[in-house]
Amino acid sequence: MRHLSLSSRQLGVIAIGLALAGGTVACGPKNGADAKANDGAPHKGGTLYVLNNQPQTNFDPARLYTTGGGNIPGLIYRTLTTRTRANGAAGNKVAPDLATDTGEPSKNATVWTYHLKDGLKYQDGTAITTADIKYDIERSFAPELSGGAPYLRDWLVGAADYQGPYKDPKGLSAIETPDAKTIVFHLNKPEGDFPLLATQTSFAPVPKAKDTGAKYADHPVSSGPYEVVSNENNGEHLVLKRNPEWSAASDSQRKAYPDTIDVQSGLDQAVINQRLSAGVGKDADAVTTDTNLGPAELAKISGDKSLASRVGTGHFGYTDYLAFNPKVKPFDNIKVREAIAYAINRTTVVNAQGGSSLNDPATTFLPTQAAFGYTPYDPFPAGTTGDPAKAKELLKEAGYPHGLTISLTHDTDKGGEQGPEVATAIQEALKLAGITVKLDGEEHNAYEDKVHTVKSEPGAFLAGWGADWPSGGPFLGPIFDGRQIVTDGANFNNAQLNDPAVNSEIDAINKITDLKTAAARWGALDKKIGAQALTVPLYHPVYKRLFGKDIKNVVISDWTGVLDVAQVAVK
Amino acid sequence: MTVETLSALDGAAGGAAAPPAGARQIWRRLRVQRAALAGGVVIVLLVLVALAAPLFAAVEGQDTTTYHSGLLNSAAGAVPYGSFGGVSAQHWLGIEPGTGRDLFARLVYGARTSLGVAIGATVLQVLIGSAFGLAAGLGNRFADGLLSRITDVFVTLPALVFAIALLAVVPSGFPRPVLLALVLGLISWGSIAKIVRVQVLAQKSLDYVAASRLAGSSTWRTARRELLPSLVAPVLTYAAILLPSNITSEAGLSFLGIGVNPPTSSWGQMLSTASTWYQADSAYVLLPAALLFATVLAFTVFADGIRVALDPRAASRLRVGTKRRERVAAVPAGAAADTAAVAVPDAASDDEDGTA
Amino acid sequence: MARFAVRRLLQAVLVLLVLAAVLYAVFYLAPGDAARLACGPKCSTATVAQIREQMGLNDPVYVQFWHFLQGILAGHDYSTGAGTLHCAAPCLGQSYRTGDLVSHIIAERLPATASLALGAMVLWLAIGIGTGLLSALRRGTIVERLLTGFTLVGVATPVFITGILLLLLFCSWLQWLPYPTYVPLTDDPQQWAWNLLLPWLALALVEAAKYARLTRSSMLETLAEDHIRTFRAYGVREGAIVRRHALRGALTPVIALSALDLGTMFGGALLTETLFGIPGLGQQLVQSVQLKDLPVVVGIVLVMGLAVVVANAVADVVYAVADRRVVLT
C-alpha cells in the first residue's frame, strides 16, 4: 500500500500540471527517427538514470516494504526467492533466487525448507549463509528498524512478541539453520504463499558483523548485481555500481546490463515527465519507476507515435473501492448497500482519477490478473455510469422510499486514491438515486486512524488495497478473514466479516501449494463475497510511464506494473 | 519647509492639529483618488456577486456540483472537449476538467467562500490584535513585556505550518470556511497588535492624555475617550491591508490542499485544481487567477486610498504638527500613500511568511 | 551592546521555548499515531506498541518535552540497535520516521532553502530598490506611473500564480529555461543558478514590489528632510545629495526589512518550494507535519524561529549602525 504524504501528493498534483507544460513542446514528430534506436539487442555497459518522485527511504532490507523484493532494492538485495522478470502475466510467477528452488513445503505447508545455491558471495567476497538470512528476518522485528511487512510476525511460530536481535539475541526459534546453506521455517498455520512472501527483502542476507542497525541503509552489503556507492539524504540520491562478486550464472532472473545506475529521487513529477519526453542528453538513458503520465502526455500520445512507443503500460494488482461497515446503520441493510452499488457512476470516478487511460472500472474485488485468480463478475450490473432507477427501487424495498442521507469518509489529500475528487464523484452519483451524501473529509492521518480502527470505523469510506504478492491470499485474507479483524490496532476487514464459511475456505486455499488451483479457488471466493456487497469495487489503476529514447529491453511484469530496472539496457 | 510658510498654508487650510477622521473627511479624501475609487467599485461588485451567487448561477442555468462526464475526453485524461475549456452556450466559462462541473457557477460561488473567509479572518485579527496591542500599550512594564513576547511568538510562527497543524487537530465536522477564518485569524494577528501598541504608546505620551488623567478619569475611561478614537484610523488602514493578504492565505492553504471541503468551491481551491490542468486547459487556471488578482489588486489600491484618507503615520513622523497638511497638499496622493506604506511591509511580511 | 545581546538572547530563548512547547501541545492533540505511521498501515499492534515504546511515545507529553529539552542541553544517545548513535548537544532529536538525526536532516535541507532565500533576496533588492529609487526620483513622470503599476501588480499576485505563469512562459512556451530541478551549488554552480532562476524570480517579483514601495516612500521622506534642504541651500548638486545624504537614510529601513524577510524566508517559502519542488526546509516541514514526525517539525520550526529572532536583532543593529542616535535596548 502506498501512503503518500500530503506534500508529495501536492507535488504530484502540480507535477501533472507542469507535465502538461512539458508535453506540448517536449517532442514533435522529429523524434520519430530516434524511435528506431529502441529496436536491436541490449548490451552491457553505460549508465542508467532513474528519475523518481519518491525517495528510496530506509534502504534497509529489514525496513523496506516491497512486493517481490522491490525494483531498486532488488538490485542490491537478493532474496530466497524472487519474482520472474518477464512481461505481463509471465512476470507474475515466483522463481528461486538465492535458493535452489522456491521452497519445499512439508506438514501441509506449515514447514518450509530452502537450500542456498553454491558460491554465493557478498560484494566483499565473503560467503552468504542462511544464518545471515535468519538474522535479517530477526532484524525486521526490531522496533529500531520499523517499516517492514508484518506477515512473519503472524506466521512464524512464537514470533508474536519478538523484539528483534538487539533486545533479544537468542533469536527466533521458528527459523532453523542446520547448516550454512539450509534454512527451515516453522509456521503456525499452513501458508501456500510462503514462496511468494520469501521474495520480500526481509529474506535477504545481512552479515551480522557488518550490521550497523539503523545506519545500515547507508552502506548495505550487497548480495545482488549492484552495490551501493553512495546513499545521500536517506535514499534521495542513490548511486549504484556493478558488484563484481555477483555472477549471472547464479542469477537466472536479473540481466543487469548497465555498469552504473543513478537513482535521483525527490524530483517534481512534471519535471520527470518533461525530461523523459524531451529526452535530452542523459535523459535519453533515463526511466522512472513511480511517475505516471499526466493528461497532457495522454492527450499527445494519441497523435505522437514516437512518444507512444516510449510509454510502458503496466497493471499492478490494486483495487480502489468503496468500503461499508455493516455494523453501522443503514449499511446493515444489504439492500441499501446494493442500491449504492447500483448507483455508483464509475465513469465519473475514473475521470476524477485521471481518465480511462489510467484506470479500468472495476466490478471485482480481485485485480484483473490471472495470478490473483481474477474471475470476471458483476453482481450489480449497472453499466459504467450507474443505474439510479434500479437503486431507487432497492431503496424503496429497503424502506427508504424518499431516499436517505449517508456520510462518506474520505482522505483530504488532493488527487489521492481516497481523496476528495473520488468522494465528490460518488456524492454526485448517489444524488441521482436520491441518496444525500455528507462528505466526511479527514486529514490523512486522521483518516487512516479512523477507518482502520474498529471502534471508530465509519459506515462508508473510500479504501484501496494492493497486493504484496500476486495471489488472492494477501488480497482477500486481510479484508475478509474474520480472524484478521484487529480490534486494538489497524484493522482492514472493513465489513468486520467473520463468516465461518469464508474463514474455512481461506484456510483450505492456503493449504494448496499449487498456485494455479489456488488462484481459481480465490476467484470463486471473491465472487461469493462480492455478492454480499460489503465493498463496491471502483477501479483498478493502470500504470503508464515514459522511458528515455535509448532505453532497450523494457520489461514490465504484472507483479509490479513498472518497468524492471534489473532488465533495461542503455546500450 | 519652515513653520512660517506652513502656518501660512494653515491660514487657508485651517488649523494645525489633525482634523478628526470623520466619515465625511475620509470620503472627501477618498473621492479625489481615482485608483482607490476604482478599487472600491470593484470590491462592491465582487461583494454583490458573492451575495447574489445563486441568482447568477440560476441565470446561467447551472449549479456548482452537477457532473458532465459527457463533455470530457476521458481517454485523454478527462479534459473538456472543445476550445477554451469547453465554453458553450450552456457553460459560459467552460467546465472543470476531471468532473465537468460548470466553472461560471463555481467562480461566483467561490467568491462567497474566498471573501467570506478573508473578511472573517480579518475581523478576528483586528479584534485579537487590537486587544493585545491595547493591553500591552496601557499595561505596566511587566504586562507590556509579557504581552509583547507573546506577540513576538505569534509573529514568529510559521503561519502556514501552524494552519496545517491546527487544521489537523480540529474535528472534520467543523464547518471549514469558519475554521479557515478562525485559524488565519488566530495565527496572524501579531503585526496588528504591534501597530496598535506603538500607537497607544505614542498617544499615551501626549498631553491630552495627561489632561484626561488630571480630569480624574480612570485609565479605562481615558483609553475609551482619548485613545480608541485615534486607533480607528491605523487599525482600519491596516485591516484594509490584511484583507487581501488573507484572501491570498486562504488561496495558499487551498493550494496546499487543506482549504475548504469539497464540493464547496473557493478561488484558492479552483487554483490548486487548475494547477493540475492548466497546460491541457489553460482557460481553467486563468479564470480564478485573474479574479484573485483583480480582487487583491482592488483591495490593495483601496487600502492605499484609505491610508491616504486616514494618513495615520504622517503626523507621528513629522516634527511639526502643521506639516501634515502640507504633505498631503504638496505631495500627490500616491506619495502620501507610500509614506504610510512604510508601515505596511514589515507588518505585511508577517502575514506573507507562510504564503510566500 | 552587551546588554542588548544578552537581552535579545533571553528573548530568543523564551520565544523558542514557547514555540516548541506549543508544537508539542498541538501534536499531542492531533490525531494520528507516529508509531503506526512509522511502522506502516498493516503493522501489527504488538509491533506498534514496541515502536511506540522505542520512540518514548508512551511517556506523558510533558516528559517527552523534558527529554527534548535535555537533549538540547546535554545531547542524547540513541540506540541504532546494533550500536548507539550519539547526538551532541544541542540535540534536536531523531526523526520518528527515518531515525536520522534532526540536525542532519536540517543540514541537508538548509542549503536549498538558503539558496532560494538568498538568491531571491539579491534579486528583489536589486529590482525593488531600483524601481523604488527610479520612481521616487522621477516623481510625477510616466516612468513613475509605470513602475507604480508594476509594483501594484507584483503585490497583488500570489507567489504560486506568478510561479505557474513563469513556468508556463519560460519553460513551455519560450523554452528558455529547464523545468527547475534543484542542483546543489557544490555540484554545479552554473546549473544551480540556472535551475533556481525561476523560483528566485517568482519569489522576488512579489517581494520586489513590496520593496519598491518601501524604497520609494522612504526616499521621498528623506528628500523632504531638513538636512537635505541644507545641502541644497549650499549649492551641492542634486545627484551628490541623493548619493551622499539621501540614499543611506532612505535605504536603512529597506535593508532592515530585508533582514526580517530573509529571516522568515529561512522558514522556507512553503508555496515556492512546493511549486518548484525545491527540497528545502519548508517542504520537509509540511511532509513532517503530515507524518507527525514531531522531532523534525520542532527542529525545523525552531530553526525558523531562530532565523526570525536573529533577523529582528540584525534589523535593529542595522538601524543602530546606520543612525548612531538609535540606542540598542
Next chain:
Amino acid sequence: MTLVEVSDLRVEFPTGGAAVPAVDGLGFTLDEGEALGLVGESGSGKSATAYALLGLHRGTGARVSGTVRVAGTDVLAASDEELRRLRGRVAAMVFQDPLSSLDPYYAVGDQIAEVHRVHHRVSRAAARARAVEVLRRVGIPDAARRARSRPHEFSGGMRQRALIAMALACEPRVLIADEPTTALDVTVQAQILDLLHELRSEEGLALLLVTHDLGVAAGNVDRLLVMRNGSAVEHGPVAEVLRAPEHAYTRALVTAVPQVDAAPDRVSAQPAAGPGPSGRGEVLLEAVGLRREFGRGRNTVVAVQDATFTVRAGETVGVVGESGSGKTTLGRMLVRLLDPTAGEIRYRGRDISSLGDRALRPLRRELQMVFQDPVSSLNPRRSIGESIADPLRAAGELTDKAVVTKVKDLLERVGLEPDWYHRYPHEFSGGQRQRVGIARALAPDPKLVVCDEPVSALDVTTQAQVVSLLGELQRDLGLSLVFVAHDLAVVRQVSDRVAVMRDGRIVETGTVDEVYESPQDPYTKGLLAAVPVLDQAESAARREARRAPDETPAPAPRVG
C-alpha cells in the same frame, strides 16, 4: 554697494484650492556689511522671503514672482547652475533647527568640508583642514577632534555654531540667518548672537536676520523690516522703529515684548509691595526634598533633586530655568502626573506624594495644569467643548445640561465664543487653543494650576494676551499659579515669587524683585545678563559684559 535687491516679491503656495500669498509684494535691499532684521510673527512670510533669496522655492510647487537680485544674479531667472554658484558662495543660510539641518549620518567636519569643496577646488584634506579652521573660528573647543563627531554628539549651541561654520566655510558675502536662536536657551542664544555680531564686524559680512523676537533683532541689526501677512508694515533704522513705531501693529509688537528689567505693571494678583512674602495666605502646596529619576541602573538620569518650595493660596510662583533644568518635571510632579522618586508633596498639609490613582481622583480637580504645546494638549478628535467638559463629566456631579452651560461660561470666560463648543481644535489658532487649555484647567474649579510654558509656543502679541488672561483669572478666582517658563521676562511679569532651576536643582528662590534686582546665584546672573533687550545701548553694554571671558558659567553642553 547693494548686495541684495528685492522688489515686489510674491510667493504663493498652492493648497488644493486657492493659492495663498505667503509673501505679498515685498521689497527691500541689503548692502555690503549691513544687517537687516526681518521681524514678524508666525505666518508673516519672513522665512518664505529668506528662502526666495536663494531660490529654495524651486521644485516645491510654490509660485514666486517679482524680482530678487543677489549680487547681480537674478535669482528667479537664473539657471540651476548659476543658482548653485550663488548658494553658499555669495549668500549662505543658517537654519532654525540645527539638529535636523545637519546630516545625522556624517561627521560635522566632513559635511562642512563637502560644502566647501562645492565652491572651492581643493583636496579633501585641504577641505577638512578648512572645516576645522572654521569650526575653531566659531568657537568650537578642540575643533580638530570635534570635527569628527556627528551632529547628535553636539549640544544645541554647538550645532548652531557648526551651521554657522558651514556658512563661513564658503566665504559668503551675506549671511541669511533664519530664526537662528529660536531653538536655543537664552544663554546659548546670547552666545550665538554675539558670534554673529563678531563675525559681521570682523568678516564684513552682510546679515539678514529673520526672527520673531524683536529683542533678538534689536541688538543685532542696523535696520528693521517688520512684516505681517506677507508684506512690510514698517521699515527703518532699529532705533527709530523701536523708539517711535509708526504703525499700530509695530507698536503692539513693541509693547508686547516683556521687559525683564524695570518691573512693569505686575499682572499677578497682589502688588509686590505690602507685607513680605511670608505674610500672605496660608500654605496651599508644599514640596519637600522632591526628587525624580528617569531610567534604571547605569543610565539613570536625575531630573529633579531635593526641590523644596511652597505655594501659598492666591500667589503665583514662577519657576525659571533652561531646557533640561527639570522645571517641567517638577511641575508635573506637583500635580502628580509624575510620581516623585523621593520627597513629599503636601497639599493642605496632607502628603499626596504617594496616594494611589483612586485616592487621588477627588484631589485631581483641585490641582490642574495648562500644557505647553497647544497642538498635543487637545485631542484632535474631540470637540473642544467635550475636552473642557471632561473633568466635569468624570466627576459626574452635574447634569449634561449643566455641564454644557458651564463649559460655555468657561469659553466665554477665557475669551472664546460660547457656541464654539462643538468646534474641533484644528479650527483654532495656537493662542485660541491655549485659551481652551486654560478653560479645561479651570473647569473643575481648581485651587492650584500649574502652567507649563503656557506661552512659549505663541507669538509675542498672543503671549501677552494669554499672560494677562492668566493673571486676570487668578485675581478673580483667587487661584494659586505655578508658572513654569524659560522666559525670564514673562516669569517676572506674572510671578510673586520665583524659583530658578538649573540641572534639576533650585539654585535660587525669592520674591521677583529680590531675584531680578539682586540675583545671588552666578547662574541667575548669567541668565539675566543673557536676556536680549530692546534698548541698543543696553544690549551693547551687556555684550561687552559677556565678552569678559566666562565668569558666568554657561550651562554645560548637553548631548542633544
